[in-house]
Amino acid sequence: MSKISLTIDGLTVEVEQGTTILEAARFLGIEIPTLCYHPDLSVHGSCRVCMVEDVQTGRLLASCAVEAAEGMVISTRSSRARRARRRNVELILANHPQDCLSCYRSGSCELQEISYKLGVNSEDVARIRGENRSLPLDELGPALRRDPNKCILCGRCVRVCEEVQGVSALAFAGRGFSATVTTAFDLPMAEINCANCGQCAAVCPVGAITEVSEIDAVWQALEDEDKFVVVQTAPSIQATIGEEFGLEPGTVVTGQLVTALRLLGFDRVFSTEFSADLTIMEEGREFVARIQGNKRLPHITSCCPGWVKFAEHNYPDLLEHLSSAKSPQQMFSTLAKTYYAQKIGIDPAKVFTVSVMPCTAKKFEKDREEHRDSGFQDTDAVLTTRELARMIKEVGIDFANLPPGAYDSILGSQSGAATLFGTTGGVTEAALRTVKELLTGEPLERLELGFVGIKRAEVEIGGRTFKIAVVSGLAEASRLLDEVRAGRSDLDWIEIMACPHGCVGGGGQPLPNSQENKDKRARGLAQIDRHQTIRKSHENPEILELYREFLGQPLGGTSHELLHTSYQARAR
Numbered sequence: 001m002s003k004i005s006l007t008i009d010g011l012t013v014e015v016e017q018g019t020t021i022l023e024a025a026r027f028l029g030i031e032i033p034t035l036c037y038h039p040d041l042s043v044h045g046s047c048r049v050c051m052v053e054d055v056q057t058g059r060l061l062a063s064c065a066v067e068a069a070e071g072m073v074i075s076t077r078s079s080r081a082r083r084a085r086r087r088n089v090e091l092i093l094a095n096h097p098q099d100c101l102s103c104y105r106s107g108s109c110e111l112q113e114i115s116y117k118l119g120v121n122s123e124d125v126a127r128i129r130g131e132n133r134s135l136p137l138d139e140l141g142p143a144l145r146r147d148p149n150k151c152i153l154c155g156r157c158v159r160v161c162e163e164v165q166g167v168s169a170l171a172f173a174g175r176g177f178s179a180t181v182t183t184a185f186d187l188p189m190a191e192i193n194c195a196n197c198g199q200c201a202a203v204c205p206v207g208a209i210t211e212v213s214e215i216d217a218v219w220q221a222l223e224d225e226d227k228f229v230v231v232q233t234a235p236s237i238q239a240t241i242g243e244e245f246g247l248e249p250g251t252v253v254t255g256q257l258v259t260a261l262r263l264l265g266f267d268r269v270f271s272t273e274f275s276a277d278l279t280i281m282e283e284g285r286e287f288v289a290r291i292q293g294n295k296r297l298p299h300i301t302s303c304c305p306g307w308v309k310f311a312e313h314n315y316p317d318l319l320e321h322l323s324s325a326k327s328p329q330q331m332f333s334t335l336a337k338t339y340y341a342q343k344i345g346i347d348p349a350k351v352f353t354v355s356v357m358p359c360t361a362k363k364f365e366k367d368r369e370e371h372r373d374s375g376f377q378d379t380d381a382v383l384t385t386r387e388l389a390r391m392i393k394e395v396g397i398d399f400a401n402l403p404p405g406a407y408d409s410i411l412g413s414q415s416g417a418a419t420l421f422g423t424t425g426g427v428t429e430a431a432l433r434t435v436k437e438l439l440t441g442e443p444l445e446r447l448e449l450g451f452v453g454i455k456r457a458e459v460e461i462g463g464r465t466f467k468i469a470v471v472s473g474l475a476e477a478s479r480l481l482d483e484v485r486a487g488r489s490d491l492d493w494i495e496i497m498a499c500p501h502g503c504v505g506g507g508g509q510p511l512p513n514s515q516e517n518k519d520k521r522a523r524g525l526a527q528i529d530r531h532q533t534i535r536k537s538h539e540n541p542e543i544l545e546l547y548r549e550f551l552g553q554p555l556g557g558t559s560h561e562l563l564h565t566s567y568q569a570r571a572r
Contacts, residue, residue: 006072021063021074022050032076033085033114035092035205036154037064040500040515041163044155047092049114051084052076060084086118092152093120094129095177096206103150103207108511110205111152135180141190143212143363144201148180151208157181157200164500166475167310169194181208193313193572195474197306197498198360198384198507211360211508214381215391221352221381222265228346230268231261231354232332232411235276236422236503237385239524240358243510243517244389245399250520252528255404260392262405271407272355273414275332276421276430278546279303280537282563283325284434285554287493296321298469298484298491301427303327305365306498308567310474315481316569321494324564328421329355329362330371330378332411334562337374339550340411348374354381356388358422358506361498373562384508413542416532423522424472424502425449428495432468434538436461454480456491472497472505 005014008025015024020043025032035047045065052063055073060080068074075081093115100106138146155172158181162168169192173182183192201209221227238254247253261269287299302308302323311319326334333353341348355362365371366379383391392399407413417433420426429447436444440462449455449470459466469491471477477496483489499505504521505513534540551559 004070006068008074019068021068024068038156041159048088051081053078053081089120090125093125104210105207138188140188142367143196143360145210145212150206151181156203160199160203164473166478195306195310196361196364202507202513211384217381227352228267228350229352231266232270232272233356234272235419236358239521240509241385249517250524252524256402258405259402268408270411271414272328273418274411275328276418277415277537277540277543278331279328280430280434281554283323284431298494300494304497306361307496312570319567326565331563333378334374352380356383358503358509360507370565415537415540416529416535417537419525419528422503422525424497425470433536466492468493470495472502473500
């Protein structure tokens with residue numbers, strides 16, 4: 001591709017033809033504010049916050065949408081460009097709720113940050129403020145909450161839902177002052193074909209789409225002397241929550257995380273990695289049984305609740321291919337109210353289970369009717385990474401300087417394989433480490449699958465070549481599943497994660513959820529795996545003890561009753 005040269009703020013830069021002015025400026029380290037722009041999505045060009053001036057023509061240009069041209073001279077700092085940006089932000093604020101102090105996104109709101117940087121003040125906004133919208137909130141679902149009054153019509157949520165996830169649950173409706181982003185027939189999100197993945201919340205620059213908060217419910221449980229409150233932390237959290245406290249993405253903070261949870265008042269602190277190892281014991285043997293019994297292939301993983309709900313809506317004919325093994329979250333919660341309650345001699349009715357998860361779909365998963373095998377609702381509350389960070393900040397804990405703690409025993413030990421659940425390709429890596437040793441006694445070489453899109457590989461086990469695929473992002477998953485549905489696939493195993501990069505890119509993770517940050521988080525988890533003494537699920541001693549004392553054997557009667565589930569077709 002040919003190169004072009006242009007000048008931005010007196011600096012000359014050479015870029016590939018087709019590069020936008022915004023991209024060229026960022027290459028030079030020049031900051032131009034944006035709202036509707038997102039590097040992972042198509043260009044929208046609606047907010048006009050990124051205006052720059054073409055010095056030669058005197059035209060104001062939207063830098064995110066205009067390609068750089070040979071010999072172009074651009075000023076990002078001219079008085080006209082600065083005034084245009086400021087006025088456009090003022091116009092957005094003129095029809096935006098002024099409730100920053102109580103807003104869920106205060107402190108991480110992109111509109112708030114840009115307003116501050118541009119010097120926008122309330123008097124200027126008040127002069128142009130007119131009628132304000134007063135639209136009903138959508139807060140019926142367990143996972144996501146929509147406030148259309150805060151929507152700035154940037155279209156990020158619409159584009160990520162269509163382009164990355166292939167769901168298209170959100171769309172623009174109306175024109176002019178009546179324009180909104182909404183669902184089909186303006187139905188609540190709980191009643192539509194929504195995967196609850198939370199990618200819309202992850203890209204929303206304001207507080208128009210957020211997770212449904214369960215912070216108050218958790219505080220209430222912690223303050224109830226009659227409750228025995230246990231918490232589990234998903235594998236990815238130990239490499240992501242540090243971002244909320246100023247640490248570099250991917251920084252491993254396992255010890256600080258455990259200590260913080262104890263300071264919050266949890267009675268026991270466990271790792272979901274324990275039940276991830278348990279998932280491998282069940283699903284690995286399920287895969288072996290499937291291939292030995294010549295059952296229909298491919299085998300498809302089911303630990304991601306966003307993907308499961310997507311399949312129930314869009315691929316009900318393929319549900320028989322999904323593993324019946326519950327997700328690690330649900331396995332853990334079931335055991336906490338059965339095995340663990342028996343072990344420590346506590347009434348299971350008093351056990352309140354909390355999980356800290358990277359995703360919003362886990363909030364939906366906990367409320368599924370089938371997840372009550374303990375005799376109670378198995379998981380009582382789900383906190384996203386962001387919610388837990390808010391709780392830690394609320395009580396003034398200096399997270400970054402906490403001494404390290406260790407997970408409690410019995411349900412707290414884990415392998416390196418379980419840690420890999422936190423990024424795409426990790427479930428496959430973990431499962432095949434166990435499957436290969438079960439079948440051959442030989443160790444599996446590191447596969448290093450991931451990160452984005454579809455990755456295919458072949459693995460030789462016991463003289464047979466298994467064809468596997470790993471995919472993240474539901475639009476990419478649909479491409480693969482359409483092959484299976486059409487009978488054009490020869491795959492034996494498919495791992496699907498709803499969110500790009502898997503759990504490190506979950507809708508409940510710290511913001512910004514950028515590609516760079518997700519890469520760093522994944523590398524942090526790989527580092528944990530490399531330094532673990534136990535790196536295979538079937539070598540976890542507490543897992544082996546659990547089977548000896550309680551479950552019997554994988555796929556046995558007790559494990560089938562407590563650790564496996566079924567799925568249901570849902571309307572599109």
